[in-house]
Amino acid sequence: MGFELLSVADIDSRIEAIEDVAEVLTAVREWSKERGIVRQSYHFTPVFDGPTSDRTIIYAEGFPDEWLALYRDTELRTIDPIPTYTFKMARLTYWREALAACADFEGTSRYAEAMQAHGLVHGFGLPLYGPHSRNAYASCDFDRPMDLEGDGMLLLDVRLIHQIAHQRLCVLLDREQKAPTLSERETEVLQWIVRGKSTVDIGAILSISPETVRTYTQRIYTKLDTADRVGATVKALKLRLVEP
Structure with a gap:
């Protein structure tokens, strides 16, 4: 069953019933695709680390393979100003806004050029907050210009669903009481x-x-x-x- 006919409240209940980390990510991906999001990423940051830390776990969908290979390079990731600026603003933040606000930062022009070269123009970042400082960053791209006047309700739904999913992920991870023994x-x-x-x-x-x-x-x-x-x-x- 898809998500096209479900309200945010229904989706909240559905995500709350999921017992597997990967299934939560899959549910958000399905919902996002049905709403027209062509690419998205989820950056789960270890407690007390920054959102561009080399310890951040990144789940990405729809981005060009060449871009993902570049972003795995710690050097490029560390000059990405968008996640840090998004948390500073504590709201949905367009990529173009963050890049403009951080234009004077070292590395921003290089990062902006790399994004432009890979067709990453119209997306936005989301700050996600969880218990025990387990925060995360998400990015979404409809591959078209977005604005609050024409897309306000859709953008609100996007933010709500990602926040709901992040909190569920935190709950599921907290249930892990004992580490298994690996060879x-x-x-x-x-x-x-x-x-x-x-x-x-x-x-x-x-x-x-x-x-x-x-x-x-x-x-x-x-x-x-x-x-x-x-x-x-x-x-x-x-x-x-x-x-x-």
């Missing part, structure tokens, strides 16, 4: 998953076959009670199973 090899594989390496890359790094990596990955998913890399990464850092 040395499982820990190695998990470490590279957290760093964003592909199955083939991990196999080459550890000198094992991709199929063996998949076997270890499935064991990790089972032990962490998750279904994919996003959930495994978030739980691994929450439980301090690996170093970021």
Whole structure:
């Protein structure tokens, strides 16, 4: 069942009933696509870290592969002024607004040029707040100009849904009481998953076959009670199973 006929209150109830981290992210993605969002990202920041920290876990959907490869570069991420400015304003903040306000900051012009080159123009950032200082940043892009006068109710729904989903993620992560025991090899594989390496890359790094990596990955998913890399990464850092 899609989300097109559901009110925000109904979606709130539906998200509250989800018991898996990855399913929450999937639900938000489905809702966003049905509303016309072509790309979005969710940046889960460890407590007391900044939103562009190299320990921040990033889930992205719809962005060009070339841009994602660039953003994984810590150097580029650290000069991204948009998340920090968005939290400073404590409201929905358009990318163009943040870039203009931070134009004099070192690296902003380089970052703005990179965004422009990859067609990232019309999006906006959202500050998300959770218990115990577990804050997060989200970005959304309808790939068209947006404004509060014409799109006010839609933008309000976007902010509400992302805030609801973030709070649910925090609740689910808080339920983890005991870290599972991983073998040395499982820990190695998990470490590279957290760093964003592909199955083939991990196999080459550890000198094992991709199929063996998949076997270890499935064991990790089972032990962490998750279904994919996003959930495994978030739980691994929450439980301090690996170093970021």
